[in-house]
Amino acid sequence: MKAVVVERYAPIDQIDLKEVASPRAAPGQLRIKIEAAGIGFVDGLKIEGRYQTKDPVPFIPGTEFAGVVADAPGAPGGYQAGMRVMGMTRSGALAEEIVVNPEAVHPLPDGVAPEVAASFRANYLTALYALSARASLVAGEQLLVLGASGGTGIAAVQIGKLLGGRVIAAASTPDKREFARAHGADAVIDYTQAGWRDEFKALTNGHGADVIFDPVGGEISVQAFRSIAWRGRHLVVGFAAGSIPALPFNLPLLKGGALLGVDLAQIPVREPDVQKRLTSELTGWLADGRLKPVVGHVFALEDFREAFRTMQTRAALGKVVVRIAR
Template sequence: MKAVMCHAYGPPSALRVEDVAEPRPEPGQILLRVEACGVNFPDTLIIQGKYQQKPPMPFIPGGEVCGIVMALGEGVEGPAPGTRVAAVITQGGFAEMVAVDATKAVPVPQGVAPADAAALGLAYGTVLHALEDRGALQPGETLLVLGASGGVGTAAIQIGKLLRARVVAAASSAAKLEACREAGADLLLDYSEEGWRDRLREMTGGDGPDVIFDPVGGPFSEPALRSIAWRGRYLVVGFAAGEIPRIPLNLALLKNCAITGVFYGAFTRREPERNRDMLARLYGWVAEGRLRPVISRSFPLDQASAALEMLAARQATGKLVLLTHPSPAPAG
């Protein structure tokens, strides 16, 4: 089979598409013919050795897949071969075939396209876990989304609206803010301009946002926290800006607010059943027409490097997805 291989830490251009042996499902695993794989910011970090997890070399990047079950490992009773499933994994998705733990596989409802299912797992799973489970976002509350034009940001806009919040989308250019508007944001905030905190205060009637979703870090985190509402919840999701902020803890005291970590990968490992139920809700929303993942572009497998470079350069709005070629039908 063909797979994108990382032999040494480095930039996306160092990745190579190679012919490798097809994986065999170990006990407790299923073998998938990958139809689509989401491309995510953690993929750009893991190939550089900058992520929390460092798989042994060589490895195949790719953390969220949708595909067809081809075979079951020992001790696995289902899903049956021929079933379309999606799964959030650590690595291995940038390939034509992948073996995944059966406990991570969630059936994909009829009417949900493989690309949509692959785009949901990591970004939308992170967002739903963050906003509902960690941030307790309530109907009518105001949600501020930083880095709102990216894949996770647009997901936060959409899920925020599904949870009946008022969403303020913050991004750094007119084009990115237009993408936020199309994703459903109620209010738009250009935080590259001076005085953005004053505009945020006006947008929120002087109260500030109840929940702040921050996948960016860097220089915007502290001023955003200073703007939060009384009893607000600040969600630490990631550090796409590259800088981990040093936050004065007196700010949490002054606003009686909570600074809450969101580590979705650990959540999926520690609470797999809750995660499966949550992903099933997301796929159900897509099947019902209530949610449509924002996919800005899809790439063939042999252009994985280009997709990662586009993501690392912050040139993408919405999600990027790799599409693989069909494989033989399942046997037995």
């Protein structure tokens, strides 16, 4: 089968698509024919060996996928060959096939395209876990979403609206701001402008942000925290800007604010019941049409390097997806 293989930590231009042996499913496991895989900043960091934890080389990157069960020895979890599923795993999704335990997948609702499913679990579970389980966003609160046109950002815009928040989307270009508005943002703001905090203050009638969803990092994070409301919550989701900010500790004191970390990789181990509940909630929204995941750029497997470059330069609107097979 074809697979993207990381034989040594390196920039994406030095990673190759290779022919490797197809994996075999042992009893209790599932072999999935992958139709689409979603990629994000964490995948890029893992490939370069810059993530907090390192996958031993060689490995196949990619954590999020959708496809069809090809083999299910013993029908574990009730899954059988031919069933459509979406899943998340530590690695291995940028390949034509993958073997996982049944706990890693979830049945795919009828009518949901594989590209949509591959855009779904990581970003939307991150957004719902952050906004609901961590920040306890309630209806009517002011939600500021930084990097609102990216994969996790646009998920936070949509989830924030489903939870009843008033969503103000911050993005760096007119196209990105219009993209966020088209997917539910109540207002948009250009955080590259020197006076953006004054504009934000006006948009909230001087109240500030009850919740800040921040996948960006860098200096913008510190500026955003200065605009937090009393007892506001700042969600640390990632550092797409490339630098980790240093927050002066007097700011949380003066603002009565809290920094809350959001690490999707730890939820299955530390809060499995929470993950199960949130995944069920998301899948219900997906099935009944209340949630329509945003598919951004879709690339062929052979063009995986361009997919990563598009994602890493923050040029994509929504989630970047690699189509494996149809």
